[in-house]
Amino acid sequence: MSGLSGYRGPSAKILTEAGASIGDVLEVQTGGESVTGTLVPRYEHNDDSHIVIKLKNGYNVGISVEKVSKVVRVAKGEAPKFVTPEKVASKGLPRVSILGTGGTIASRVDYRTGAVSPATTAEELYSLFPELSGIASITPEIVLSVYSENLEPKHWETIAKRVSEVVAEGVSGIILTMGTDTMGYTAAALSFALRGLPVPLFIVGSQRSSDRPSSDAFLNLIGAATMAVQADFAGVYVVMHADSSDERLAVHLGTRVRKNHTSARDAFESMGVEPVGYWSRQGIQVTEREAPPPRGEAEGFAAMPNFDPRVALVKFYPSMPDGYLGAILGSGLRGVVFEGTGLGHINSKNIDQVKKFVNGGGVVCMTSQCLWGRVDMNVYDTGRDLLKAGVVPLEDMLPETALAKLMWALANCKSADETRAVMQENLAGEITPRSVQRR
């Protein structure tokens, strides 16, 4: 690695004038402000107009050369010694697979265009997150490159199948990186498709790009990698910031997690239950709830990766126009998950349409748009009428989880009756026993 690796043109010029080399501690002054940190090498090949400084907290910041008034070399540093994948492998560390699907974690930022591109090799990952090379022998791989809002059941299938293969190859754990928009849906879907998974799979994402100073990517990835090696439990979990500090991660059960904020680092929350545990640099702290399943043998594990996408999630609201529900139910669906009001209701005028759909072989399930608490359809007339029409009450199952489960159940059950029965079974923690219900 040369003295100013990756810097060209204006950025190389200003750094050369300051006598700076990669690894030096620099104070970069811009107008009234200044940033102090370690000069890191560039990988973005089209950008010669930014200087990238690694701050004390581990995050990188890119500073436009145009704005720089002065660069002062505060201390002579050593060029960082990036560890090669071969060297990491030779250490005998446990193997951890990172499956990339798109999204902003483990990405580089082109500071000129703002574009992010995924890190695709172990070498790049170790250079972005040097700490990883001391934790595990990482095998990164891009499985998909899809925005989270564009992920569909066919992508869940692709992921589940690849996870099966990776498990058979023998890994200590798996990290799935993805955009956060539909992470809750994916976590639920994989919880059913990968029942009996013998290792832990941690889904991580980032609310901000991994190469930006305020990113949460760094800690999420380090925590997930550490747990992939150390955790004594298996299964599908979402690992994201537990609070607004940058110190503690929450480990959420894949079937009970929801994105509850558009932009906060701690957007993800366990619904109605405690998170399975928390991670910080002090270790894993498992909460007092039902113990997560222990690790198992890779042999004998088989995914059930199929989903039937012909299912709708319908949030009920006052005065759903007459044509609306009919249009939905007539659009070739095999199943509907309602987000009803309160204990599980829709307008009683719509019940006949629902009955007709059920009588025609459709499966209709009821959850609540309240999101916390359980549906109880025996309290009021409307609920009882819906039960009589064949609607399946889903206790405290999250609507998003119910959608993924119904797509999975329809693809794997032989009849509507079997599907209805499976929907009411607690397969992956999606129905909370009252003893551990928190709110």
Place this chain on the structure above:
Amino acid sequence: MSGLSGYRGPSAKILTEAGASIGDVLEVQTGGESVTGTLVPRYEHNDDSHIVIKLKNGYNVGISVEKVSKVVRVAKGEAPKFVTPEKVASKGLPRVSILGTGGTIASRVDYRTGAVSPATTAEELYSLFPELSGIASITPEIVLSVYSENLEPKHWETIAKRVSEVVAEGVSGIILTMGTDTMGYTAAALSFALRGLPVPLFIVGSQRSSDRPSSDAFLNLIGAATMAVQADFAGVYVVMHADSSDERLAVHLGTRVRKNHTSARDAFESMGVEPVGYWSRQGIQVTEREAPPPRGEAEGFAAMPNFDPRVALVKFYPSMPDGYLGAILGSGLRGVVFEGTGLGHINSKNIDQVKKFVNGGGVVCMTSQCLWGRVDMNVYDTGRDLLKAGVVPLEDMLPETALAKLMWALANCKSADETRAVMQENLAGEITPRSVQRR
């Protein structure tokens, strides 16, 4: 009022044997348990098999005569002296209007059938809640009798019109009692229809029947009545339990409140903001946020009670089947509110359909299914494409509030462009200034 007013048959027999009269303190033994409280008169005419006891905490409990092993008269009491409406009126207390729409607050329970029926006269209300007679001169009235899940925009119109009339008659405040299922939607709808309301309107409900021991109706109604007299602010609010204790109520702005639990007393929460205030028997405590509007003059106030129900609230989810969104958009709608993912996204494959709907004169708005935080459609490609397609981003407006507002705006604006502009204006606190955003 006779010695055993309202009791007949088996219930009268067992009470007569015990020498009990209305107002006596009784210990009623049932198998291994016993209940002690004051014998209250019955109003339910078809039930001769229950004894109703008022507990110390103010709640009534009905005990089936079949289960009673013994009744012991613990103390001689005085038959409660119910205050007549004439007497209350003569005290010169401020007038408060209670508008009933159905739901379980201010109801009597028929303990035999479990059915609840609303209290329809001031006399009944004063007998159910004697404390009310010391607070205000109450005028109760049944405006509607509809389950909350069956409430529609046409009902919102009926309520808004009646509120206008009541305001013109001169009242200190208005209490609207209703079922809780769609209370958030109604509160939002009335916030727009009753902009400039010169008195406070408190929407109250009960998560459990008002004549049952665990009911929250009592405190909700007493608090709302007290504030209807004492509060120095006007506008539309939801008043429900602030926590699981039975001591403190939260006053939620009508546009920022959501039912977040299927059954808990404190199911209602202000979203992204502090409640406007709290009420307890110690008084009203206004929180430090934007001050609510002060009371005004009844003269000059005019409601805008119309709503156009041709609007859908569509929660986006992964793999919305191709026919689904088309079916919705083709079902005669004038507007759609999306609950998008994250910062305000839907699958990019659906954007063309949205564009077509907008080009055909439809209004499409974007909120987030995250429920907390703001949409920001400038961050990612998908958001920018949706903006280009004409989708209106609604900041942190709640999806339910956006639905009611769009129904209201379409009924009151002259064009789609005007509607879009109105949707982005903060008319009733539905868009939170960043300075008071809490989460």
